[in-house]
Amino acid sequence: MGFGKKLTALVLAAAMTAAACSCGTESGKSTAGEESSQAEEKPDFRTEMRDDMTTGDIVAEMGLGINLGNTLEACGDWIDSSGGVNSYETAWGSPTVTEEMIAGYAAAGFDSVRIPVAWSNLMGDDYTVAPELLDRVETVAQYVLDNGMYAVVNLHWDNGWIAGFSTDYDTCMEKYTRIWEQVSERFAGYGDHLILESMNEEGCFDDLWNHYSGSEDGKAEAYSIVNRINQKFVDLVRSSGGNNPERHLLIAGYATDVDMTCDEMFQMPEDSAGRCAVSVHYYTPSTFCILEEDADWGKAKTTWGSPRDQRILEKDMEKLQTRFLDNGIPVIIGEYGCSTGNKTEDAVRTFLTAVARAAYSRGMCPMLWDITGVFYDRSSCKMIDSQLEQELRDIAETARN
Template identity: 30%
Template sequence: MAAPAKAQPTAKEWNKDVVGWNLGNQFECSAPGQDGESMAIGMADNSIKAETAWGNPVVTKKTIKAVKEAGFNAVRIPIRWQCHITNPTAMSIDKAWLARVKEVVNWCLSNDLKVIINTHHDKWLEGRPTNQYKDENNQKLALLWLNIASEFANYDYRVAFAGTNEVHIKDNWGKPEAENLAVQNSYNQTFVDVVRATGGNNAKRHLLVQTYVCNPDFGINNGDFIVPTDIEGNGNDYMSVEFHYYTPWDYAGECKYNFWGEPYKAKGEASPNDEKTMSEFFDKVVSTWSNQGLGVVIGEWGVTDRQKSGQTDLIHENMTYYCHFLVCEAKKRGFSTFIWDNNSFGSGSEHFGIFDRNAGMKVKAPWVLQGILDGKK
C-alpha cells in the first residue's frame, strides 16, 4: 500500500467525521489451548486459528464490505500478539499471522476504510502495570512495536496505531495507584518513541495513546495522564488520546436500568446519568485534550441488548436514542467513535452484537445501527 501524494493528516483531521466499528472477539482471541489470561509469550499450537477460537467465523472480504455498505468509514482491529511470537527475545511475529492481519487491513483499505491496529489482550503487558515489571515490559513493548511498525511503515495515512489497550491490575478495574498510572504513561512514551524511530510514513503516523484502563476518569483528572513527547516538529499534531466509553455502565453495560435520557425518564426507571452528564464530560475532554492540539478517539463504546416483556420495542427505541446522542455529540466535537461489536446476541450484559457474522453479516440490531447513522448525519 504505497503512500498517497498528499501529506499525512493531523490526528484531528484523521478523526474528523469518523464513525467506526470494532472487529471484536476476532484477532484478540487467545490461541486454541491457551488460557485467555495467560501471561506467556510464544507460539501456541495452531495459533493461526486464534481468529476463530472464541466462536466467530473467519473474517472475509464480505465482512468488511458489509461494514462499509452499512455506513461506517473506519474499522478498529484489536489484535493479540503474544501467542504469535516466534522469538520472545526479539518479540518476532509469526509471518503467517502478520500476513493474515495485513490481508484484513488491505481489505479495509480497498473499501476506503480507515484502520486502527493495536496490542489487545497481551496479558504480560496489560495485567502487570507495576514497577516490578516496568522495565521488562517497556523493553518487550519496544521490540514488539518495532516489529509491527516496521511491517506497516509504508502503509498510507489511513492506518493508525494504538499502543496499548485496557491496562489494569488483574481483576481490579478500580482506582489505580500512582505507580500504575506512571507505568501506563511510560508505555505510551515507549510506543511513540519506537514507532517514530522506524521512519517512513511512521514519522507522522496517527498514534493513539491511552489513559489507564482506557477509563477517561483516570486520565482527565489530577494530571494522571502525561502527554508523551513526540519528535521535534510534530508537537501534538499526530497523536490522539484514546478512551473507552461504556457510560453510564449501569445502563450501557450491566443493564441495571433499561432507560437513559430525559425523554425516557417517564417511561421507567432511568439512569441518573443523562444527556447533560455526557455533554459536560465531552466538553471537559475538549478543554483537557483537544485544546492541547490532540485528537480524541473513543476506541470502544456500546450499549448491550436487553429485552423485557411488553417493553422491548421501547427499550430498543431508547437504545437508538442513546446511540444517536453519543455519536452526534462526539462528532460535533471532532472525536472519532468506534462501536464495540462482539457478535453476541441476546438479553443482558455483554450482548453488543450488531452484524451476525455467522449469517452473512445480517444486521440483527438495526436499532443500534439506526442511532449511529442518524448521529453521523
C-alpha cells in the same frame, strides 16, 4: 456516504457492490472501460501519506467507526495453536474474517474499523511474532483500506501481561518493545489511513493505586508507568522506517477512562511529528452498559435516556473537550457500546446514538464496540438493526450542521 467526508461516491459504490454480492443479491457489471476509469480515480488508501492532513483532520475523516471485536484479539491457553491463526481468530465466536464482511461495514456507512490484536498468540520465546499472525493482521487491515476506510491496529488485552509492568517493568518493556518493533516494520509502507494504537484499557495499575480507594498513595507511580509506556510507543514508531516518522498515532488514556485520562497526571507523549490523538472508552453508566442482571457491585439498569443520563453524557464529553480538544489534541472514543441482554432495542439504540452524536458533533470519532451477532451480522454482512444503522447515518449527515 453518510459518515465523514472522505469517501467518494465511487468508493462507496464499490464497497456496496461487494457487500451485495456476498449476500447473494444481483449487481450490475461495469464495462472494461468503466473499470479502467474507476481504477484511475480511486485513491490509493494503502500508501497515500498526506502532508497537509493534521491528526484532527484525520479523526474528522474517520467519521463513525466500529470494532472488529472478539476476533484477532481472542486468546487463551485452551486454544489449539496447531490450527494456526484461524484457531485464535474464531475461538471467541467470530467466523473467519472475509473481505465481504469488511466491505459490509463500508456499505453500512462506517468510515473506520478498529482491529484489536493479541500479539502474544503464536509468539516465540524471544518475543518474535509468528509471520503468519503478522500476515493475517495485515490482510484484514488491507481489507479495510481497500474499502476506503481507516484501519486502527492496536495491542489489546493479550492475556493481561501488561499488568506486569508494575512488578517487572524491564521484562514487560522488552516484550512491548519487541512487539512494536515488528508491527511498526510490517506496516511502515502504509499510508495515513493506517493508524497504530499504543494499547487498550490495560494501561492502569490497581495494585499501585486504586482510584476507588480515595487515597492518592501510589497514584503518581501508576500514572508514570502509563506515561512512559506511551512515550516508548511513540519513540519506537517514530524511529522506524517508511512512513512511520509521520504516521498518525493513537495514545491510550489511563485505563481509557474519561475521568482518569482527563486527570492532570496523565500526559500525552512528546512527539516530534505532532501527530497523536488520545483514546478513551465510554461505557457509562456501567450498570447499564455492562450489567444484564444485578451484581454485588451494582443494580442492573435496564433503561437509558433520562434527563440525568443525558446530563452525565454531556458532562463527560465536555471534560474531553476542555482537557484535550480545546488544547489541540484530537479524541477518538476507541470503544463505546452496551450489552443488549435485559434491555429493549429502543433503550440500546437511544444510548448508542446519543453517545455517537455527542462525540461526533464535537469532532471526535466514536467507534462502536461490536462482536459477532450483536449489532452487525458477519454472515449476511449487514447491520442487524436497520433503524440503528439509519440513525447513525443521520448523525453524520446532520450533527455538524
